[in-house]
Amino acid sequence: MEGKTISLSFLLLSLLAISVSSTSLQYHTLLLHSLPLTQLQSLDFDAQLLSGDGSDLDPDNTLSLQLHHVDLVSPSSFNATPHALFKLRLQRDAYRAKAISDLASANATLGRRAGKPHAGGRDFSSSVVSGLSQGSGEYFTRIGVGTPSKYVYMVLDTGSDVVWIQCSPCKKCYTQSDPVFDPSKSSSFLGVACGSPLCRRLDSGSCNRKKCLYQVSYGDGSFTVGDFSTETLTFRGTRVNNVALGCGHDNEGLFVGAAGLLGLGRGRLSFPTQAGRRFGRKFSYCLVDRSASSKPSYLVFGESAVSRTAVFTPLVKNPKLDTFYYVELTGFSVGGARVPAIRPSLFKLDAAGDGGVIVDSGTSVTRLTRPAYVALRDAFRMGAKDLKRAPDFSLFDTCFDLSGKTEVKVPTVVMHFRGADVSLPASNYLIPVDSDGTFCFAFAGTMSGLSIIGNIQQQGFRVVFDLAGNRLGFAPRGCA
Known part of the structure; x- marks a missing residue:
């Protein structure tokens, strides 16, 4: 056997080591090992990730944020059983798959938004973590929002174009891991005027007192409503200015844990499009092992993504x-x-x-x-x-x-x-x-x-x- 071992703990229950026969491609051999939950709970948390102060850049000037399993930063999730979390995850997954299928069959388009491209010469990236322990089958990335930056978890989603975050004051907000973003404390927050070209790009937009409002509804019944704005996002010290952002004051449904969503879809109003031709035209991610691995991975924008x-x-x-x-x-x-x-x-x-x-x-x-x-x-x-x-x-x-x-x-x-x-x-x-x-x-x-x-x-x-x-x-x- 050729010795190549890959660890897995989908529900923090076991690790799978995989090796492939050199003489046959017909079978993988799975070695099953016990991994006590107490072993995972004793892992040290990444203090830098929790504080969001990851301003160091890679030697090749790639902007990057580390990717970690969310269990490392959500110890409260251990109060729920893995079985219960998995059941919730599959339920949410079924809703999402149906919503995507319904959308595709209707030949509709998702909500989209746009902003000015980032000005700069460096590639950039952000961390990605699994949302498993939050009951979510999605992956999270940690991004700084506003000036000064407030770091929060946001869902990575290649199936939508909308960028949005929960904002105070809340008419109704779901529970998230980080404090709710307060736009009044950000010097870079700017509302979008009603009737502006940017406002007209919204599929579901309206006006109130000359302010542009957005609304995004998802197929599972979840929705987010609030002010359409532009804001600065920070990726480990590199700032991306004037990103069109939904500042949601009423966010209801099956959202779990993260503060909002980073839309990575292919539409003209997604974040990759907003990031500009140099950066947004190429990006990549690696979705980390669902075990509580401390090894980082990255969401990368730019040439280094390939x-x-x-x-x-x-x-x-x-x-x-x-x-x-x-x-x-x-x-x-x-x-x-x-x-x-x-x-x-x-x-x-x-x-x-x-x-x-x-x-x-x-x-x-x-x-x-x-x-x-x-x-x-x-x-x-x-x-x-x-x-x-x-x-x-x-x-x-x-x-x-x-x-x-x-x-x-x-x-x-x-x-x-x-x-x-x-x-x-x-x-x-x-x-x-x-x-x-x-x-x-x-x-x-x-x-x-x-x-x-x-x-x-x-x-x-x-x-x-x-x-x-x-x-x-x-x-x-x-x-x-």
Whole structure:
């Protein structure tokens, strides 16, 4: 065996070490080890991350913020059981997947906003953390807002274009990890005038006393309403000025933990677009291991975002919907063999803008159009026929009882995109769902024509969005 070990603790319950046979690509070997919760709780918190005073820059002038698992900065989350957090996460994930599918099928557009591009010559980046312990399947980044900067967690979301943050005074605000932002204490906060070109770019905007107001509603019933403004965002000491920002005074629904949302969509009003051609045209992230790893990773904007080890596939343009990142998925291999029933036509984006495949940072579980999922699932079941089956769990219909085992062999899974083959680590498709040794195949079917590559499958890869080159890339082991 070639010794390459990858750690996983999806629910802080176990670690998976993965090694690939040098003579066969058909199986991964999973070694299961116990990891007591008390071991995780004794980890030291990163005081610099908590204070947000990470002003040091990388030697190549890349602006970056560290990526950590949110368990390192949310010790109160240990009061909830991992099982309860996981149930909540899957519920929120189902709402999100349905909302995205509904939006795509309606050929609508998400709320968007724009601002002046950042003036400067350096690449920049921010940290990203998993929102798992907050009951969220999303990932958080820590960014400074205002002048002086107040550091807060914001959700990374490639499935929307809106940048917004909770603001005081609150008509209604949900509970967040950091103090609610007070715009009256920021010298760089500036409201947008009603009728201005920037205000007119909002899909859902209105006016009140000559002030521009925004409203963003999500498919799960959540919404944010408030003043449309421009503000300064700070990424580890590098300031991005005049970012169009929703200052939300009424924020209700299934939002969890973070202070707001950093829209990373493809639309003209997203943050990558606002950041300017030099920076916003290229960005990447690596979604950290869901164990409470202390190793950092980064959300990077600029030339440094493009990994040299990435394999690339072309981005596909949906003429009816500009927010999502569509790619051409052509099939899957399981155990080293192509699944013949999964044809490229199952993932085709048609001329009307229906169907297709998107890569989304905010959806956890990958959804495949039902015929493709059934074929993939059946091929995996056949390859894992020697493993003891367990009852279904939530949306997962292929689960295994691995209790009492120290290692198991599971079939390899490869996603085939046009021009790029992405081999998944076993920890990206066979995940623990309870403390009793139950592991489930982390894919799901959907009756929608739209398929979504979720963040469980993206974990550990640096995912590169090269808008200038109209391509999307995957670099394995990209979180270091």
